[in-house]
Amino acid sequence: MHRDSDRFKLFSRRAALLGGGQALLLSGLVARMYYLQVVESDRYKTLADENRINFRLLPPPRGRILDRNGLHLAVNQQNYRVVLIREQTPDIAKTLQALGALIRISKSDQKRILREVKRKRSFVPVTVRENLTWEEVARIEVNTPDLPGVMIDVGQSRNYPDGADMAHVLGYVAAVSEAELTGDPLLELPGFRIGKAGVEKVHDLALRGSGGTSQIEVNALGRVIREISRREGEPGADVHLSIEKDIQKAASIRMGEESASAVVMDIHTGEVLALASTPSFDPNAFDKGLSAEDWRALTNNPRAPFSNKAIAGQYSPGSTFKMVVALAALEKGVISPSQRVFCQGHTELGDAKFHCWKRDGHGLMDMSAAISQSCDVYFYEIARRTGIERIASMARRFGMGETLNLDLPGESKGLVPDPAWKRATVGGPWHPGETLLAGIGQGYILTTPLQLAVMMSRLVNGGRAVFPRLTHSVTGVPEDVPRETPDNLGVNPAYLKIIRDAMAAVVNDPSGTAYRSRIDTPGMTIGGKTGTSQVRRISRAEREVGVVKNEDLPWEQRDHALFVGYGPIESPRYAISVVVEHGGSGSRAAAPVARDILREVIRRDPVSAPPAGAETVTASKAEGQPWE
Amino acid sequence: MGMNLEKFNQPQLSIGQKLLHLNWGLVLIVGVIAGAGFAMLYSAANGNVDPWASRQMVRFGAGFLIMIAAALIDIRHWMRLAYPLYVLGLALLVLVEFRGTIGMGAQRWINLGLFQLQPSEVMKVTLVLALARYFHGGTPENIGRLTFLIPPLLMVVAPVVLVLKQPDLGTAIMLTIAAGALFFLAGARMWIFAIVGGAGLAAIPVGWQFLHAYQKKRVLTFLNPESDPLGSGYHIMQSKIALGSGGLFGKGFMLGSQSHLNFLPEKHTDFIFTMFAEEFGLVGGLALLGLYALILVYGFGIALRSRSHFGRLLAMGVSSTFFVYIFVNIAMVMGLIPVVGVPLPLVSYGGTALLSLMFSFGLLLSVYIHRDIAIGRRGLVDDD
Incomplete structure (x- = not known):
C-alpha cells in the first residue's frame, strides 16, 4: 500500500501543479476579456457601428x-x-x-x-x-x-x-x-x-x-x-x-426638315423667345442610352442634327450686313441718305469686276432704295468710301465677331475681318476689293444667327447694346437681372430711323425684296432684310454663259438663305433671324419662314403696350429726319 | 492486495444507490451550461429553435442518458474495456481515412445514416481511457524508465498521425496536450518534458513545411490579424469587435448586432463564446468561465478522492481535456492564439463532440461513484 501512497503523493503534487497552471491560464483569459470588453470597449463599439452602419x-x-x-x-x-x-x-x-x-x-x-x-x-x-x-x-x-x-x-x-x-x-x-x-x-x-x-x-x-x-x-x-x-x-x-414654348415649337415645325435655324429675341430685354435649329434629335433617347446605330445615323447626317446652328453655325451674312455698312458710311459722312449711286449691274476696281445680283442694274439708288432692293453696287461704292476699319468697328458694335455670352455651350464667335486680322492669320495685305466684298456681307466675314438677331435688335431698339439671355431665374431667384437700359451704342438715332424705315420698305414696298412676305394685318406688320450668301465661287466663264440657277445645283452648293426681321413696325418689340442652309435665296426661302414665325410671336402678344425701353424709339421718331 | 480485500472494501451498490450517490452538483452545472448553450443557439438562429437549438437539445438528451449509463457502469468494467475501446477508436480513424465524408476541406466524418460520426472526437475519450489504464500499472520507479514510456507514446502517436492526415491540426494538438497531461500526472520525469518540448520547438520549421496552405495562413494571420482584414484576418477581427463591443454588461439577449448581422462567422459553433460575450458582456462571460472552472474543480476533487490510480488518472485526464478545449476555444475567439477549429464544450453546436463529452462526464461520474474501489496495480487480471 505504501507504494500506492507514494504514487498518490506524486500524483497529487503533479495534479496541483497542473491545476495551478490551468488557473493561471484561466486568469489570462479573464484578463484578456477584461481588456477587450472594458479597456478597449469603446474602440470596438465604434468599429462595430462602422461595421453595421452604412451611409447611403x-x-x-x-x-x-x-x-x-x-x-x-x-x-x-x-x-x-x-x-x-x-x-x-x-x-x-x-x-x-x-x-x-x-x-x-x-x-x-x-x-x-x-x-x-x-x-x-x-x-x-x-x-x-x-x-x-x-x-x-x-x-x-x-x-x-x-x-x-x-x-x-x-x-x-x-x-x-x-x-x-x-x-x-x-x-x-x-x-x-x-x-x-x-x-x-x-x-x-x-x-x-x-x-x-x-x-x-x-x-x-x-x-x-x-x-x-x-x-x-x-x-x-x-x-x-x-x-x-x-x-x-x-x-x-x-x-x-425666357423661351416661349409655343413659339419655339412653331419655329421648329415651320422649318421642318430644312437645315435651318431661327432666333427670336425681345429687342429691349434681350430675352430669347425661340432658338430653334433643325433638323434635331430626340433628347429623350439619351436617358435610356442611344444605340450605336442611331448614334451613327445622327452623326453622319449631312444636315448635322447635333449642331445647334442658331449659335454655332457661322455664315456669311450676305445682304443682311448692309445696314451695318450703311450706318458706318453715314457715321463717316461719306454719303447722305438721299445721295444717289448709279447701278449698271456691276462696278470695277482695278482689273476686277464686281457684280450686282441684278444683272441689268438698278439704275439710280438712294440709301433707302438700295437697302429695300438690296443693290450690291451701291454698297460696293459706299464700302469703298468708308473703308474696312470703320465697317469692322460698326459690325463689332452691333455684336459681331465675339461671343454674346448666352448661357448655352458651343457659341461661335463669328468673324469680323480687318487688315490686322488678315495679316495675322491669312497673311498678306488687305486688298481694296475685299472691302467691297465686305460691303455686301461676303468674303471673310462670318456671323451666327444669334449675332444676326442681336444686330437686328440693336438696330431697332434705339441703338442699345442689348445682350441675349436665356435664363429668367433659377428657382425664383432671377439669374441675371437685365440692366434697366442697356448701354447706348452711340449711333445717331436719325440714322437708325433711316435704316429702320428702309427695312420696313424691304417687306412692305412693292419693289422690296421681301414684298411677298409682308403681313398686311394692321399692328402686325414687319420689316427686315433678306440675304443670300454664296457658298461657291462663280467663275467669269460661268457668268458669261449665265449663272447656274440654285435649283439646278446640288444641295451643298446652293446659296444660304437669310432673313433678319423685326416687328411690329409701329412699335418694334421683336427681332428675328432665320438662316436656311442652302435654301437658295433669302427672299424665297428665309423671309416666309421668318414672317410666319413673327406672326406667331406678335399674335401671342396682343398687348401692344410698348414695354420699358420703347420710349427711346418714340423719342428718336420725334427728333426729326435731317435729310427730308 | 488480493481481490478479496477489494471486494471487502467495496460493498456492491445497487443501481438505485448509485443514482443517489451521483454527484448531482456536477450534473447540475453541466445542465446549466448546456442550457446557456441552447439559449445561444436560439439567439444565433434569430429567435428560432430551428435549426440548431432543438437538435442540440435532443443530442443533449441522448448525451445525458449516455452520461448516466456510463456513470453507473463499474469503473472496473471501464478499466477492462479501455484497450478494446481504444482499438475501436483507432479502427474508426482508419476507416474515416478510406470511407469518410469530405467536409470543410477535410475528411472527418463517417456517415452512419442517423448521424455523422466524427472518430477523432471518440478518440479523445478512448485515448484518455487507454493511457489511464496503462499508467495505472506504473510505479514511481518504472515510470522513470524510458522503455516503460514507449508503449503509451505509440498509443498517442498513432491517432495523432491519423488525425493530422485528415487534416485536423486542432484535434491533433488537443490529443497531444491531453496525453501530455496524463504523462505528467503519471509521474514522467520533468526532463523528458523538457526534451520533448525542446525537440518540438526545433521541429517547428520542419513541421511548417508540412502544414497546409490554409493552416499556414491562419498562423500568419494570427501573428498579424490587421494585415488582411477582409481575408482570413476577418474572423479574428470580427470576433474581437463583437466581443469588445459587448462591454461590461453586454447588448442583451438576442441583441448582439455583430452576431445577428452575420459579421461574426461560425457563431453557432466555434465562435459561440463571442456571441455570448457580446450579448451578456464581461459579466456573462465571467459567469460562464466560472461555471467551467467549477467543473474543473469537481474534476480535481473526484480525482483526489478516488482510491484507484486508474480512477485518478481518468478523472484528471477527462478534466484536463475539458480544460484544454475551453482554453483553446476562448483564447482563439479573443485573438490570443491562432484560429483552430475547436468547439466550446457543452455550448457549441455539434453532435459527436457533445456526445463524447457527455460520455467523458459519465466516466468522471463513474470514478466518483466508484471512488472507494481500490484496484491493484496489476489491474484486473485476477479480479472478478
Missing part, C-alpha cells in the same frame, strides 16, 4: 426646366420598371418565361438578366425592363401570384415633352462618364444622370441639387436590415427660361 446617398430629384410662362420643358417622369429578386424566385428561367408572356423581353435583355442574376447578390434586384406602360404594369400586377420575386419598381427618368423641338436649347442628360467624375459622390451613384448639353449642362449644378443621406443598418453581406436615420437632400432648383 439619396439622389435628389432633378430640377425642372420651365418656359417663360411656367410650361414644362423638362420634367422628371415616373419610370416604372420591373425587377427580379433572385432569392425570392425559385426558378428564374420559369419566372422569366411567365413574365415574357405578359411583356416583351428581348433576347439580349434575357441574356443580360441571366448574367446579372449570376453576378449580383441574391437580394439585389435585377432590372428586367424599364419604361413600362400603364397597361404592362397592370398586367404584371394582376399576375403577381404567379411571378414570385418579380416586383414593380418606380424610378425617375428625365422627360422632354417637346422632344426634338427643344433639344438644342435644353440639351439632354445621360449617364456620367469616367472623365466627368469630380469627387461628388452623387456622380458615382449607379443610374445617376447629368446634363451633357444645352441648359441641362450649363445649369447642371443648380438642377442637380444635393444628395441626402440615409443611415442604414446592414449585415455582413450588405443586406439592408433597417433605416436608422435619414437626411433628405436638397432637390434640384427649377430653371425658368
